[in-house]
Amino acid sequence: AESDRDLQKALPALKAAEEALNTLNRNNLTELKSFATPPAAILKVTASIQILMAQQGRVPRDRTWNAAKKTMGDVGQFLNSLLTYDKNHIPESSLKAVDEYLRDPDFNPDAIRRVSMAASGLCAWAINIVQYYRVYCEVExxxxxxxxxxxxxxxTEEQFNATQAKLARLQAALQALKDQYEAAQNEKDECQRAADQTTYTINLANRLVGGLASEKERWTNTIQQFQILGKFLPGNVLITTAYLSYVGYFTKYYREELLYRRWMP
Structure with missing residues (x-):
């Protein structure tokens, strides 16, 4: 990412500041504190350290050598405060105050090293820690x-994944509904076919019943005729037997005379 690339630009300054701290130890810091009247370049270095180490950006007005020695106080504790310095949060007031020292041509670690190794390390640390912070402020x-x-x-990806999962559930539910609809449609079609077959059978039955209804009248008339004929059956049988028994010997004329004029009323 662009921010990572920009942050890489600040790493050399941070590394230089750490290397500057590596040049400090109890001995050379104690030696630095032993100066009775240090050179002006060293006073500028200790003043810059006082500014950067000021709590909550309260820039000290007293930046004399005596005040600087108080800042360094316990050498071990002072060195530890440099090692744990919050390099990502330097107050703006401290930056403005220390800038006048950083722009000073005499504020040079190489030149100061000839006078004091500890002061040179503090000078390099101040320069590089501020340089790192300024790049950090651009990158942060x-x-x-x-x-x-x-x-x-x-x-967004979580929402997208949740939406995708919800969509999958809805699609599954939709497919289930489609399957149910298809099954219901098939059942409906089967019922419709059964209904059509039943209707066809009923129509055939109605036609049969209708046909039988038309025959009923004929059958009724036939029964009535048979009932009427049944009343005359004994007489008809008697006439038939008499005809067969007695009339066969006569001519047609006498047979008709006997049958239609004598026997049948």
Whole structure:
């Protein structure tokens, strides 16, 4: 990312500041404190350290040698405070106050090294820690923006994944409904076919019943005729037997005479 590339530019200054601290130890710091009247270049270095080490950016007005020795106080504790210095949060007031020393041509670690190794290390540390912070201030907004963008992307991806999962569930539910609809449609079609077959059978039955209804009248008339004929059956049988028994010997004329004029009323 761009912020990471920009931050890499600040790393050399941070490394130089750390290397400057590596040149400090109890002995050379104690030696530095032993100066009765240090050169002006050393006073500028200790003044810059007082400014950078000031709590909450309260720039000290007293930057004399005596005040500087109080700042260095316990050498071990002072060295530890440099090692744990909050390099990512230097107050603006401290930056403005220390800038006049950093722009001074005499504020040069190589030149000061000839006088004091400890002062040279402190000088290099002050220069590089401020340089690092200024680059950091340029990069930090980009880094925060990148982190925010990354977080927003993560949230967006989570929302997208959640939406995808919800969509998958809805699609599964939709498919289940489609399957149910298809099954219901098949059942409906089967019922419709059964209904059509039943209707066809009913129509055939109605036609049969209708046909039988038309025959009923004929059958009724036939029964009535048979009932009427049944009343005359004994007489008809008697006439038939008499005809067969007695009339066969006569001519047609006498047979008709007997049958239609004598026997049948």
């Amino acid at each position: 907004p980009k880094r925060l923006a990148a982190e925010q963008a990354t977080e927003e992307l993560r949230q």
